[in-house]
Amino acid sequence: MTHLNIKVPYMARVEGEGALDIVVEDGEIKHLELNIFEPPRFFEAFLQGRGYMEVPDITARICGICPVAYQMSSAHALEKILEIEITPEIRALRRLLYCAEWIESHVLHIYLLHAPDFLGYESAISMAANPDLLPAVQQALRMKKHGNELLAVIGGREVHPLSPTVGGFYRAPTKKELLALRDDFEWGLEASIASVAWAATLDFPDFAPDYEMVCLSHPDEYPMNEGRVVSSKGLDIPMEAFEDFFINNHVAHSNAVQVHREHGGSYHTGPLARVNLNLEKLSPLARKALDDSGIAFPTNNPFMSIVARAVEVVHAYEEALQIIDNYVRPVPSRITATPKAGVGCHVTEAPRGILYHRYQLNDKGLVERARIDAPTAQNLQRMEEDLRAFVPQVLELPHDEATLRCEQLVRNYDPCISCATHFMKLNIERK
Amino acid sequence: MTTLILGIGNEWASDDGVGPEVVRRLQGRWQKEGREPDREVEFSILAQPDLSLLDRIAGYSDLIVVDAVVGGQPPGTIHRETWEPGMLVERGVQRASSHGFGVHELLEMAAVMGKLPPRVQLIGIEIASTEPGQGLSATVAQAVEGVMEELAEMVGAKGARAI
DSSP states (O other), rough: OOOOOEEEOOOOOTTTOOEEEEEETEEEEEEEEEOOOTTHHHHHHHTOOOOGHHHHHGGGGGGGGHHHHHHHHHHHHHHHHHOOOHHHHHHHHHHHHHHHHHHHHHHHIIIIIIIHHTTTTTHHHHHHHTTTHHHHHHHHHHHHHHHHHHHHHHHHHSSSSEETTEEEESSSOOOHHHHTTTHHHHHHHHHHHHHHHOOOTTTOOOOOOOOEEEEEEOOOOEEEEEEEEEETTTEOGGGGGGGHEEEEOOOTTOOOEEEEETTTTOOEHHHHHHHHHHHGGSOOOHHHHHHHHHHOOOOOOGHHHHHHHHHHHHHHHHHHHHHHHHHEEESBBBBOOOOEEEEEEEEETTTEEEEEEEEETTSSEEEEEEEEEOOOHHHHHHHHHHHHHHHHTTTSSHHHHHHHHHHHHTTOOOOSSSTTGGGSSSSEEEE | EEEEEEOOOOBBBOOOOOOHHHHHHHHHHHHHTTTSSEEEEEEEESSSSOHHHHHHHHSSSSEEEEEEOOSSSSOOOOOEEOOOOHHHHHHOOOOOOSSSOOOHHHHHHHHTTTOOOOOEEEEEEEOOOSBBBSSSOOHHHHHHHHHHHHHHHHHOOSEEEEE
16 A cells, blocks of 8 residues: 555644644655644743742643643742752652652553553453453552542642642641552552553564653652753753753644754653663662563663553552651641742653743742643654654555554653544545 | 432533532532432532542442533533443544543443443533633523422432432
């Protein structure tokens, strides 16, 4: 087959939708566009004129799956302006909060959004209808619930937590509240190890582009809230230099912002980059699960991101248990400051990759400017390049399968549009 | 034998909040009137369909879902259905929530996972607007009383308790 026309029409809905448009003629890609609405554009304007204490509450609303990431990047950036030094106890609780988010977000994607692609099901529902796979879905729902419950204990509710703020938490949980989750997390740790083994049995297309993998790196720990921005091609910069090396711009075919390297090149951020570049920092059981899986990391095969996600779930459970066991309730639960003018930026590791925030405050502590580079915006150019490289591999496949493979490729990135699964509703025409 | 009346919708998106509005008012009325239950009824509200619905509906004998509908009928029109597997998918009902799961996906999921109550009734109210802000548009607000009466007949309830 030398002609292919894949068209996923744009669907006007809330919180970002995707459209995929590929035209191949005489074996040559004539047209390829991936369009995504990227909500943070609007939020940057909403934030102007708001007091700094409101910022994490507003940015949390950018995403229902990864609100913690938006709270963490904003809180850290603002703390730099206000010269707030958080305590080790607050720092540990923030990592615990991030563990919760990684668990709920990754488990959702692994089992309910991505696995059906690998196993040939239209959706998680049809997957769950297979008695052989039902236990895996039940296990996933239980694990996802753990993440949400931990979010609720720390943040006050399961989605868009209320407690995290600039300087710490409005209320820190008691040790008793956290210990109540311990048995569930012990079970979850075992289940997550089994998940890695299961993910490793999936069929991965033979595809491994020459990526520049980008993530945070910290000398002592698996990166979440702190570190330097590093890449597989030698980049190693402080967060403050982010905008010198990462440029965001609007592309004509999409309402989304795309972020690229200063030389115009694309890069890949997310769990695959993190695992690749932080293998030695994984928790002992996460590292063992990866080694036992037989999948060799580092890898540039984006389809193996499902394994990377599964490994990070093990890490999150193991580290969460460790933090809970050593937990000392922060007193005070937050460090306060007086308003101050200045500029501050920060990067944290959202489930989908690095999330950059920069704020400019005036002397009253009101936001004058904000910039937010979401992980999905950073991966967009790379997704398009992946599709360009991958389409020739699928030209010989039946049309439906070719389309499904292209969707699966996009879902490798767990794009934070409201409907990763929506890519499955396709209108395809052969030429 | 317990019936769950579940109102789904975002009360900050005007008419989308009609399901929660019906549930809240019915619950308030029955409590105020202090009626004795001759059949147990529980109420619940969900701002947006998500996976928590699976556990929320499990264990009841009857589920009645009250939700906003955009089906091309005049605003305020009331739709009544007994849910059956595949029904909403066959009709091309579109998922109307972000990040994953709408009502029909969740009901199907609950069914395959054995969490769906044996009897499921759907009540849909045609809406006019999902503009940001609280409060129902006039025509939709007028339909609320009728839906409440209908629910009272359906459950034969003279009382209820909140969960």
